[in-house]
Structures are given as C-alpha cells and as structure tokens.
Amino acid sequence: MTRKGKVERGTKETRVLVEIDLDGTGQVDVATGVGFFDHMLAQLGKHGSFDLTVKTAGDLHIDSHHTIEDTAIALGRAFREALGDKAGIRRFADASIPLDEALAQVTVDVSGRPYLVHVEPDGMAPMIGPEYDTTMTRHIFESFVSNAQVALHVHVPYGRNAHHIVEAQFKALARALRDAVAFDPKVHGIPSTKGAL
Numbered sequence: 301m302t303r304k305g306k307v308e309r310g311t312k313e314t315r316v317l318v319e320i321d322l323d324g325t326g327q328v329d330v331a332t333g334v335g336f337f338d339h340m341l342a343q344l345g346k347h348g349s350f351d352l353t354v355k356t357a358g359d360l361h362i363d364s365h366h367t368i369e370d371t372a373i374a375l376g377r378a379f380r381e382a383l384g385d386k387a388g389i390r391r392f393a394d395a396s397i398p399l400d401e402a403l404a405q406v407t408v409d410v411s412g413r414p415y416l417v418h419v420e421p422d423g424m425a426p427m428i429g430p431e432y433d434t435t436m437t438r439h440i441f442e443s444f445v446s447n448a449q450v451a452l453h454v455h456v457p458y459g460r461n462a463h464h465i466v467e468a469q470f471k472a473l474a475r476a477l478r479d480a481v482a483f484d485p486k487v488h489g490i491p492s493t494k495g496a497l
C-alpha cells in the first residue's frame with residue numbers, strides 16, 4: 301500500500317502543486333517564493349520523514365498571504381488523501397521540541413474532525429525576513445487542519461526569537477504527525493469505536 305497524496309490547485313491568485321508520501325525518507329523539494337515558509341515546509345518534510353514536493357506560483361507582488369494560505373490548503377488536502385482510510389494508524393501523538401530558548405508542544409489527533417488550538421508568546425516580532433508575517437503561522441495551521449481534518453493543539457509556553465518560536469512549532473508538528481500516522485501493530489482496522497475517522 302502506498303500512502304501518497306497529490307493536489308493541484310489553481311486560482312486567479314495562485315497555482316499550487318503539492319505531493320506527499322507519508323512513508324518517505326524526508327526528501328524535500330519546495331519552492332513557494334517565500335523563503336522562510338520554504339524553510340518551514342522543509343522542516344515538516346525532514347522531521348516528519350515525509351517526501352514532500354511543493355511548487356507554488358503566487359501573487360507575491362501583492363504580498364505573501366495568498367501564496368502561503370493556498371499552499372497550506374493544498375498541503376492539508378494532500379495529507380488527507382495520502383492517509384486513505386486510516387486503518388492501522390496510531391491516530392494520536394504529541395511532541396515537545398526545543399529550539400534554543402523556545403519550546404513548542406504539539407498534540408495531534410487524526411480524527412476526521414478539524415480543530416485548532418494555537419498559543420504563542422505575546423509580543424512576537426511582526427515579521428521574519430521581508431515576506432513572512434508571523435500572524436500567518438496560525439493561519440497556516442488553520443488552513444492545514446481544516447483540509448487535513450485533524451485536531452491540532454500547538455502551545456509555545458516561552459521563547460524570545462520569532463524565528464525559533466515558529467520553527468520549533470513546525471518541527472514539533474512534523475514529529476507529532478510522523479508518530480500519529482505510523483502503523484501500530486496493536487491497531488486492527490480503524491482506530492475508533494465509531495468504526496470511522
């Protein structure tokens with residue numbers, strides 16, 4: 301069984317291609333035109349051990365919002381497609397990842413029900429580099445969970461450097477997703493008393 305997803309999404313604002321292999325080795329080929337976002341997607345692929353291809357052409361002459369948002373939507377859809385019926389997976393997972401002074405704690409449930417709880421330290425710098433608005437981190441996760449249909453809780457109890465705060469979140473998300481979609485030999489069929497996720 302292969303667990304791969306491919307989504308192509310086109311609007312008047314963006315053209316997006318996302319391909320993901322949940323059973324990959326962390327090979328990443330990402331180009332969105334937003335350098336810091338590319339860096340975060342690379343963390344997701346590498347630390348999740350997902351093979352991930354992302355190619356986005358967007359209206360960056362306006363700003364990076366549409367490019368980032370539409371990429372996150374396509375990523376969520378591709379992730380959901382790759383999961384298939386979710387038979388045999390662990391379903392629940394969590395990860396705590398430090399990055400220097402910052403700590404990110406992520407808990408995920410591959411539940412079929414999208415929900416996001418997202419808490420960052422107050423007073424974060426508004427921008428990372430010239431293109432990444434730090435308020436987009438929450439929006440990325442909102443767009444991802446609504447299309448991947450997962451419940452995601454992200455908590456950063458402390459951190460000073462905005463780069464570290466955001467990167468720790470993506471690394472923790474990667475490790476939590478990696479564990480949640482892993483096969484558990486004790487799980488037979490769908491990991492739910494309802495019989496469906």
